[in-house]
Amino acid sequence: MRTDVNTLGEFGLIDHLTGNFVLQQPSSLKGVGDDAAVIDNGSFCTVVSTDMLVEGIHFDLAYTPLKHLGYKSVVVNLSDIYAMNAFPKQITVSIAISNRYSVEALDELYAGIRAACETYGVDLVGGDTTSSPKGMVISITAIGQGEKDLLTYRNGARVGDLICITGDLGAAYLGLQLLEREKQIWQENPDVQPNLEDQQYAIGRQLKPEARRDLIETFRKIGLKPTSMIDISDGLASEIFHICKQSGVGALIEESGVPIHPDAELLALKFKLDPITCALNGGEDYELLFTIDPNDVEKVRFLPEIYIAGEILDPKDGIKLNTKGGNLHVLKAQGWTHF
Amino acid sequence: MRTDVNTLGEFGLIDHLTGNFVLQQPSSLKGVGDDAAVIDNGSFCTVVSTDMLVEGIHFDLAYTPLKHLGYKSVVVNLSDIYAMNAFPKQITVSIAISNRYSVEALDELYAGIRAACETYGVDLVGGDTTSSPKGMVISITAIGQGEKDLLTYRNGARVGDLICITGDLGAAYLGLQLLEREKQIWQENPDVQPNLEDQQYAIGRQLKPEARRDLIETFRKIGLKPTSMIDISDGLASEIFHICKQSGVGALIEESGVPIHPDAELLALKFKLDPITCALNGGEDYELLFTIDPNDVEKVRFLPEIYIAGEILDPKDGIKLNTKGGNLHVLKAQGWTHF
Numbered sequence: 073m074r075t076d077v078n079t080l081g082e083f084g085l086i087d088h089l090t091g092n093f094v095l096q097q098p099s100s101l102k103g104v105g106d107d108a109a110v111i112d113n114g115s116f117c118t119v120v121s122t123d124m125l126v127e128g129i130h131f132d133l134a135y136t137p138l139k140h141l142g143y144k145s146v147v148v149n150l151s152d153i154y155a156m157n158a159f160p161k162q163i164t165v166s167i168a169i170s171n172r173y174s175v176e177a178l179d180e181l182y183a184g185i186r187a188a189c190e191t192y193g194v195d196l197v198g199g200d201t202t203s204s205p206k207g208m209v210i211s212i213t214a215i216g217q218g219e220k221d222l223l224t225y226r227n228g229a230r231v232g233d234l235i236c237i238t239g240d241l242g243a244a245y246l247g248l249q250l251l252e253r254e255k256q257i258w259q260e261n262p263d264v265q266p267n268l269e270d271q272q273y274a275i276g277r278q279l280k281p282e283a284r285r286d287l288i289e290t291f292r293k294i295g296l297k298p299t300s301m302i303d304i305s306d307g308l309a310s311e312i313f314h315i316c317k318q319s320g321v322g323a324l325i326e327e328s329g330v331p332i333h334p335d336a337e338l339l340a341l342k343f344k345l346d347p348i349t350c351a352l353n354g355g356e357d358y359e360l361l362f363t364i365d366p367n368d369v370e371k372v373r374f375l376p377e378i379y380i381a382g383e384i385l386d387p388k389d390g391i392k393l394n395t396k397g398g399n400l401h402v403l404k405a406q407g408w409t410h411f
Numbered sequence: 412m413r414t415d416v417n418t419l420g421e422f423g424l425i426d427h428l429t430g431n432f433v434l435q436q437p438s439s440l441k442g443v444g445d446d447a448a449v450i451d452n453g454s455f456c457t458v459v460s461t462d463m464l465v466e467g468i469h470f471d472l473a474y475t476p477l478k479h480l481g482y483k484s485v486v487v488n489l490s491d492i493y494a495m496n497a498f499p500k501q502i503t504v505s506i507a508i509s510n511r512y513s514v515e516a517l518d519e520l521y522a523g524i525r526a527a528c529e530t531y532g533v534d535l536v537g538g539d540t541t542s543s544p545k546g547m548v549i550s551i552t553a554i555g556q557g558e559k560d561l562l563t564y565r566n567g568a569r570v571g572d573l574i575c576i577t578g579d580l581g582a583a584y585l586g587l588q589l590l591e592r593e594k595q596i597w598q599e600n601p602d603v604q605p606n607l608e609d610q611q612y613a614i615g616r617q618l619k620p621e622a623r624r625d626l627i628e629t630f631r632k633i634g635l636k637p638t639s640m641i642d643i644s645d646g647l648a649s650e651i652f653h654i655c656k657q658s659g660v661g662a663l664i665e666e667s668g669v670p671i672h673p674d675a676e677l678l679a680l681k682f683k684l685d686p687i688t689c690a691l692n693g694g695e696d697y698e699l700l701f702t703i704d705p706n707d708v709e710k711v712r713f714l715p716e717i718y719i720a721g722e723i724l725d726p727k728d729g730i731k732l733n734t735k736g737g738n739l740h741v742l743k744a745q746g747w748t749h750f
Contacts (some may be wrong), residue, residue: 089517093525093534102536103534108537109536124539129543129544169416171417173416174414178428189435195435195442197442199461203465205468206545211539
């Protein structure tokens with residue numbers, strides 16, 4: 073019997089493989105299934121998240137500078153810690169590389185890792201460096217701290233909560249489309265210089281994303297604890313599905329409430345793509361999606377970087393998008409299937 | 412300018428890449444450079460270790476059952492936590508796999524991971540599952556706890572301390588030689604059945620190593636705190652070099668004090684290898700190498716699984732092996748260079 077891994081999808085495969093692991097340690101507060109694992113340390117919790125990035129799957133060195141790759145590899149892990157309403161403190165970095173990489177190339181990668189460590193105030197405390205027969209694999213684990221009663225999980229959204237987003241969506245995906253297009257043109261004719269059309273915004277969102285530490289700090293200042301939270305790595309549709317599934321609720325997203333940068337809007341039209349589709353299914357924006365109690369709305373209403381994009385509904389209402397044209401669409405959790 | 416990674420070696424490369432990272436978090440007690448990183452949590456410490464295993468470099472699925480691979484992948488990480496005199500509590504497991512692996516194959520891998528979790532009482536709390544263009548990569552992070560004043564580093568050995576080993580060395584390496592030989596024979600003629608010569612011991616040491624939790628528990632019971640400790644993953648010579656380098660001391664190893672299993676001894680001779688060379692440079696035994704204050708010798712003298720194998724010397728004496736024939740050899744830290 074041979075079942076192809078594609079039949080389960082990424083999340084189905086994780087569920088399948090880890091579903092029969094029983095937690096034995098009293099300190100294991102949260103295992104597989106949120107942005108990060110949570111370990112009870114008494115007064116506070118240690119929060120752990122890990123990601124593996126594979127050359128040819130998650131990154132393409134044809135258009136990704138190694139320094140940017142190092143920076144982004146760290147940021148995507150820190151984003152998972154912030155999405156728990158916690159603060160990252162340490163990281164470990166493991167890399168496997170083939171001998172086609174020089175020490176100077178690795179220096180570039182680690183310069184990016186160091187820049188991210190400095191920007192976010194985290195320490196590189198360990199890792200592993202080994203060879204691979206082909207290509208590069210980067211595995212980063214981020215370790216953070218959070219007060220136990222402030223940690224924010226995916227399963228806390230309640231009917232009537234407001235759905236909030238911390239920044240514009242879709243641009244990272246469109247930046248990737250642009251880089252892929254120019255790579256293709258270059259491969260067909262190496263004499264043609266890349267034409268990135270001054271799309272710094274979209275390309276910057278793709279190559280050098282930032283994690284929203286600023287907003288987690290803001291939450292502390294204004295005394296806001298979201299009822300649920302997740303970072304937007306696979307696209308808004310996929311993330312709202314995670315929240316709804318784990319919270320046992322439905323959701324209504326207002327298209328007019330989903331922030332899209334004007335540059336992304338124009339770029340989408342050039343690619344003959346619907347901007348809202350890019351925002352819903354694009355991924356890699358690393359903004360935060362969170363829900364708040366409606367009584368907390370005054371705390372966020374005048375924060376320029378928080379967008380109210382919908383409402384949590386009864387589970388029987390499903391997960392729907394109310395378009396600008398006033399049509400109700402059932403949302404599908406497209407996300408990204410790598411296999 | 413292009414410097415080949417081979418020119419630095421594994422440890423040199425790690426030093427080069429991570430040497431200019433400054434620790435900023437007050438909780439980062441120990442960064443790169445020991446078996447595990449140490450994070451201060453007040454009354455106790457969180458200890459973190461990570462390893463990356465790459466198909467074709469660290470394991471060969473031609474003779475490694477996936478269940479054993481899963482088990483061993485966990486054990487080698489737990490071994491690093493025990494080597495800090497701490498106890499592992501949680502692990503995260505990330506894997507990258509090509510689509511040639513079926514769900515059933517992954518089930519086998521995870522059955523081994525689960526078996527190790529159950530044996531050692533650790534919880535799988537997170538990870539990542541993604542695809543790779545070719546082959547399998549496994550990255551495991553182990554998270555443990557230790558009392559701050561009991562943690563044992565590589566840098567605590569003092570002149571006059573006794574050097575101890577927790578079990579026999581060299582068999583894992585010889586098991587690997589046997590498996591490699593049979594693979595070669597099989598590749599040349601697939602009709603020939605493997606002849607493993609009833610070498611269960613050596614093959615078991617290679618395919619299903621165990622971490623020495625039992626001895627860390629014993630240390631607690633008998634009130635022993637080693638002055639320094641490291642696990643033997645790269646061979647005794649490489650590990651004693653790490654201890655001597657970080658402690659600023661020399662060492663004398665007595666060949667007669669290095670435990671070698673009779674099966675390993677015989678197998679070495681069949682391969683025309685010197686058994687002590689296998690013990691010194693073989694690696695993957697996952698025993699513990701530690702040093703104790705000479706005043707503690709009565710605590711370990713009658714423990715059957717602890718072998719006293721030498722003494723810590725003045726740094727000017729270097730690192731030497733006193734052979735059974737009474738000759739003094741200068742030891743070289745051979746270890747394993749993957750690049």
